[in-house]
Amino acid sequence: MTKFFSLMLIIPLLCGWFRGTTAIGSIRDNLEKYQEQRVVVSGTYQGMKAEYGSPPMTRSDWVVRDDTGWIYVTGIIPRLNPLRDIGRSVTVYGTVKVTDSGQPYIRALYVSLLRRR
Numbered sequence: 471m472t473k474f475f476s477l478m479l480i481i482p483l484l485c486g487w488f489r490g491t492t493a494i495g496s497i498r499d500n501l502e503k504y505q506e507q508r509v510v511v512s513g514t515y516q517g518m519k520a521e522y523g524s525p526p527m528t529r530s531d532w533v534v535r536d537d538t539g540w541i542y543v544t545g546i547i548p549r550l551n552p553l554r555d556i557g558r559s560v561t562v563y564g565t566v567k568v569t570d571s572g573q574p575y576i577r578a579l580y581v582s583l584l585r586r587r
Contacts (some may be wrong), residue, residue: 495538504566517552526575546578558586
């Protein structure tokens with residue numbers, strides 16, 4: 471199963487569907503530019519914290535944060551503990567979406583976790 475998901479990531483990368491890492495603050499500041507665009511976001515897993523407001527799509531949506539801001543992620547729930555794994559490094563490959571109320575989020579296509587040492 472892992473090989474299948476790895477292949478699902480490699481094919482889009484080879485096809486040029488994702489280009490470099492995007493700062494979350496850039497997405498939040500330029501919603502018109504990034505809406506419906508494929509992005510790669512790297513940061514830390516923040517779990518499902520109420521301090522970030524209501525999740526945009528489901529109660530299982532979670533937050534990734536980098537030095538420039540935070541954004542909700544939906545579509546894939548990583549195998550992380552919502553409390554113990556806060557701060558763990560993650561990379562999200564997905565498409566930027568915006569709710570009717572203007573809240574940006576990423577519909578994840580793939581989530582990569584950095585291994586713990």
